[in-house]
Amino acid sequence: MKSNTSWSCSCFILKQCLLSVLVLTETVVAINLPPNLTIPALIAFGDSIVDTGNNNNIKSIAKCNFQPYGINFQGGIPTGRFCDGRVPTDLIAEEFGIKSLVPAYLDPSLKPEDLLTGVSFASGGSGYDPLTPKLVAVISLEEQLKYFEEYIEKVKNIVGDERKDFILANSLFLLVAGSNDIANTYYVLRARPQYDVDSYTTLMANSTTDIVNKLYGYGVRRIAVFGAPPLGCLPSQRTLAGGLLRECAENYNEAAKLFNSKISKKLDLLHKTLPGIKPVYTNVYDPLLDIIQNPAKYGFGVSNKGCCGTGLIEVGPLCNKITASVCPDLSSRVFWDSYHPTEKTYKVVVSLLISKLVNKFV
Ligand SMILES: *[C@@H]1O[C@H](CO)[C@@H](O)[C@H](O)[C@H]1NC(C)=O
Numbered sequence: 001m002k003s004n005t006s007w008s009c010s011c012f013i014l015k016q017c018l019l020s021v022l023v024l025t026e027t028v029v030a031i032n033l034p035p036n037l038t039i040p041a042l043i044a045f046g047d048s049i050v051d052t053g054n055n056n057n058i059k060s061i062a063k064c065n066f067q068p069y070g071i072n073f074q075g076g077i078p079t080g081r082f083c084d085g086r087v088p089t090d091l092i093a094e095e096f097g098i099k100s101l102v103p104a105y106l107d108p109s110l111k112p113e114d115l116l117t118g119v120s121f122a123s124g125g126s127g128y129d130p131l132t133p134k135l136v137a138v139i140s141l142e143e144q145l146k147y148f149e150e151y152i153e154k155v156k157n158i159v160g161d162e163r164k165d166f167i168l169a170n171s172l173f174l175l176v177a178g179s180n181d182i183a184n185t186y187y188v189l190r191a192r193p194q195y196d197v198d199s200y201t202t203l204m205a206n207s208t209t210d211i212v213n214k215l216y217g218y219g220v221r222r223i224a225v226f227g228a229p230p231l232g233c234l235p236s237q238r239t240l241a242g243g244l245l246r247e248c249a250e251n252y253n254e255a256a257k258l259f260n261s262k263i264s265k266k267l268d269l270l271h272k273t274l275p276g277i278k279p280v281y282t283n284v285y286d287p288l289l290d291i292i293q294n295p296a297k298y299g300f301g302v303s304n305k306g307c308c309g310t311g312l313i314e315v316g317p318l319c320n321k322i323t324a325s326v327c328p329d330l331s332s333r334v335f336w337d338s339y340h341p342t343e344k345t346y347k348v349v350v351s352l353l354i355s356k357l358v359n360k361f362v
């Protein structure tokens, strides 16, 4: 936190003052926030892009709490983050001066005070379509909201009703899902044959609206909803659907863009109909596509293969230290495994979108 002049005068209750001190003891490098912008916590819902280890505690194949995952995490600790290092949940919390690591809600070592600065409810493999989490036995968004209800109760018991309401209204909420619906459920597994791309992306966008509405009902106001990335350019989708040359699967990208245009419109509508809500559609599609198409511009080399194993298909259990070796040039890779960016890529994307997020929440 660079600016610390505003917190002392905003301590209108003692609890809040103690909380500010807790935050200040973290050595986090953050952007310069407007002095009147208070973001007490960061809370995430969704899939592997923002899961910080919830799947470690459930029975599912969608896990990554083993090496080489975490090879760049505090000297090589696999935490259940689907990355070589930290994920956007952590990076965004750090940018907002909250903390540099956001724990998973299901982490058994979670302490009560961790709740006050935020946790992740996300679950790798999950999605907007209720069928998506069932296919890999992970935590659905509906279940994530059930855990959130429990969270609200716990926070209330720690800091009281008034501060609980303040945390809900002022914290930054991330909703990041949709990739597994389009890539896995719709295209690879063809598990929704009764839908075409148009009706399927509508089903997804309806679910986005439903969740934002529910969060609003709990008193949440600042909600960043990430759009889908260019799914056809993920290494595994190139392998599965990009032909012999492993080109970007254009139909996947078109579906991602269609979904993005739908949620962007729906969030605009919610902005007009729900008083006080600040829903922000966050475009990750364009920055990530630019990195993939012009890796050298951002200091990267290879962008069409993951670093783990052959880089063509390994993700989760297939990316393990027994059968998959780590590429020697990780720092020049856009993708860590065949489905997830490296921490370095996430840092670039977050740096490109963070100022827009800040401006929308002031
Ligand atoms: C999406 O929501 C609209 C309006 O609420 C509804 O008419 C439509 O049937 C829904 N579509 C799907 C595919 O769920």
Ligand SMILES: *[C@@H]1O[C@H](CO)[C@@H](O)[C@H](O)[C@H]1NC(C)=O
Binding pocket: 034, 036, 037, 362
């Ligand atoms: C913060 O300050 C800016 C500039 O002075 C102002 O435009 C904005 O409305 C303020 N926001 C809040 C939440 O008070």
